[in-house]
Amino acid sequence: CIPKMVCVQTDYTKGALLAMHHLIGLGHRKIGFVGEDAADPTQVALLSGYLQALKQHHLELNPAWVAKDSQTALRQWHVQQRPTAVFVAGQYHTFAFYRQVRALHFHIPEDFAVVGFDDDTNEADLWPGLTTVAQPHSEVGRTSVSLLMREIHGDGVEEQKFLIAPTLVIRESCGYFGSERIEQDSVLQHNVRG
Numbered sequence: 001c002i003p004k005m006v007c008v009q010t011d012y013t014k015g016a017l018l019a020m021h022h023l024i025g026l027g028h029r030k031i032g033f034v035g036e037d038a039a040d041p042t043q044v045a046l047l048s049g050y051l052q053a054l055k056q057h058h059l060e061l062n063p064a065w066v067a068k069d070s071q072t073a074l075r076q077w078h079v080q081q082r083p084t085a086v087f088v089a090g091q092y093h094t095f096a097f098y099r100q101v102r103a104l105h106f107h108i109p110e111d112f113a114v115v116g117f118d119d120d121t122n123e124a125d126l127w128p129g130l131t132t133v134a135q136p137h138s139e140v141g142r143t144s145v146s147l148l149m150r151e152i153h154g155d156g157v158e159e160q161k162f163l164i165a166p167t168l169v170i171r172e173s174c175g176y177f178g179s180e181r182i183e184q185d186s187v188l189q190h191n192v193r194g
Helices: 012-025 039-056 072-080 091-103 121-125 135-154 185-194
Strands: 007-010 031-034 085-088 113-118 132-133 161-164 167-170 181-182
Touching: 007 012, 007 135, 012 031, 012 039, 012 085, 012 113, 012 132, 012 167, 031 039, 031 072, 072 091, 085 091, 091 113, 135 161
Parallel strands: 007 161, 031 085, 085 113, 113 132
Antiparallel strands: 132 167, 167 181
8 A cells, every 4th residue: 555545455474364363273283484675565464364373372483484486395394294284375376286286296275274365366266266355356447446535525535444344255276175165253153263
């Protein structure tokens, strides 16, 4: 977001928490992160959510399980103890991770449960189907238009940043064979209780 401007965007940190709570709720305690890029605010927010979830669940951060890209991650994890699950930050990294996993003769979800971030239409074509955090593009658009209309009519907007919650779309990449969309709050409440 640009300072002193109205900004409407996905709540990336909550999206990462949603992904992590899902993996933790499935019993995973060794969870990696692919997509670390300190220059990208989206990936910084996703990494922040990943780290918050580890802390909330008293899970140890293994620095070797945080990587900037899938090639680096799988090269490290091939020779060291590897995580059982991975949160992959973004479409590009997700496609690369799937390719690298196959090239190294690993399998999803048997060797790695995977949750991605974006729910791009191309991600639905991956096999096994990618469990992913879906960005609320329609809601971001509706909110942006509503704020613009308020501004045009002279009502002004006090808040500078509007964060819209994403949803979790469950597919086969974590071992579930079906498809369902879960709202963020219900998953967080369900998984935090246990």
